[in-house]
Amino acid sequence: MGDEKNTTNTSVSGTTASGSISGIRRSSRTASRKPKKDQILPGLGILVLIVISGFALSFISKTLAFFWITGNVFGFVLQKTRFCFTASMRDPYLTGGTNLTKSVLAALAITTLGFTAIKYGAFINGMPIPGQGFVVPVSLATVLGGLIFGIGMVIAGGCASGTLMRVGEGFVMQILSLVFFIAGSLWAAHDYGWWQLNVIMKGKAVFLPDVFGWFGAVTIQLLIIAFLWIAADKWGKRKAEQSH
Amino acid sequence: MKEVELDCLGEACPVPLVKAQKKLAELEIGDILIVQIDHSCAMKNLPEWARTDGHNVEVEEVGDGEWDVIIEKVK
Numbered sequence: 001m002g003d004e005k006n007t008t009n010t011s012v013s014g015t016t017a018s019g020s021i022s023g024i025r026r027s028s029r030t031a032s033r034k035p036k037k038d039q040i041l042p043g044l045g046i047l048v049l050i051v052i053s054g055f056a057l058s059f060i061s062k063t064l065a066f067f068w069i070t071g072n073v074f075g076f077v078l079q080k081t082r083f084c085f086t087a088s089m090r091d092p093y094l095t096g097g098t099n100l101t102k103s104v105l106a107a108l109a110i111t112t113l114g115f116t117a118i119k120y121g122a123f124i125n126g127m128p129i130p131g132q133g134f135v136v137p138v139s140l141a142t143v144l145g146g147l148i149f150g151i152g153m154v155i156a157g158g159c160a161s162g163t164l165m166r167v168g169e170g171f172v173m174q175i176l177s178l179v180f181f182i183a184g185s186l187w188a189a190h191d192y193g194w195w196q197l198n199v200i201m202k203g204k205a206v207f208l209p210d211v212f213g214w215f216g217a218v219t220i221q222l223l224i225i226a227f228l229w230i231a232a233d234k235w236g237k238r239k240a241e242q243s244h
Numbered sequence: 245m246k247e248v249e250l251d252c253l254g255e256a257c258p259v260p261l262v263k264a265q266k267k268l269a270e271l272e273i274g275d276i277l278i279v280q281i282d283h284s285c286a287m288k289n290l291p292e293w294a295r296t297d298g299h300n301v302e303v304e305e306v307g308d309g310e311w312d313v314i315i316e317k318v319k
Binding site for chain 1: 283
């Protein structure tokens with residue numbers, strides 16, 4: 001294997017070259033640490049640019065400015081929390097870690113409550129329920145599409161949001177993912193009409209509150225999420241015990 | 245006791261993790277594995293896996309967006 005090199009054991013115990021106390025004794029390379037650039041000033045500059053762009057966009061369209069702000073905030077949260085939807089589905093198998101899985105489930109539970117509040121609010125006030133256009137039919141196509149997307153995101157090293165976040169972070173390899181992600185999206189958008197007509201519309205659209213009532217729908221959805229959360233928790237603990 | 249470096253720069257998650265798992269299995273108790281990564285996702289799952297597996301782990305940011313994950317094999 002060419003991508004590794006053995007260094008001889010010249011361990012100096014305790015303190016590393018940089019002066020930081022290290023619990024693990026290691027000999028090499030700490031001296032070759034790269035000097036870190038001060039990124040506070042560029043960061044502030046970018047923040048100012050984001051705010052100015054937000055104001056500029058709000059003159060064109062209020063929605064556009066809103067998307068700009070939510071997009072930036074979402075990206076910031078993703079980057080800082082190392083939130084990764086791919087890892088949430090993959091790590092239970094690969095590492096036995098289920099922390100991210102539980103985070104995603106918690107996020108889903110919060111979203112469930114929030115969306116129900118918005119939709120139910122519109123419903124009792126006799127207004128059209130927003131976002132009903134997104135209640136689309138489910139069928140085997142959903143399962144198959146999920147499977148293909150899952151394989152793709154594990155190979156590409158990130159789902160849509162993860163890829164975007166890491167390109168912004170400066171991870172060059174995933175610029176390649178981004179190129180093909182855009183190519184694939186365009187191809188899908190081009191053929192979407194055919195799929196819509198011949199496959200997707202063959203399924204049945206289900207809006208849970210129509211079936212179980214508003215209260216029932218929320219309860220059932222939250223119960224399923226809670227069940228998955230407990231299962232993920234148990235799985236994580238069992239995996240941790242097995243390895244000891 | 246030896247020290248082994250594993251260069252995973254430019255590799256997307258989960259490749260660094262899988263490589264580290266394989267490499268660590270070859271090592272003996274007391275050996276130290278230094279995995280070099282620059283994928284932020286691996287910075288999270290690699291230490292998490294190594295810790296749940298019971299090894300001593302340290303993460304050091306050696307440059308902007310570049311980390312050394314130092315794993316001491318203890319079992």
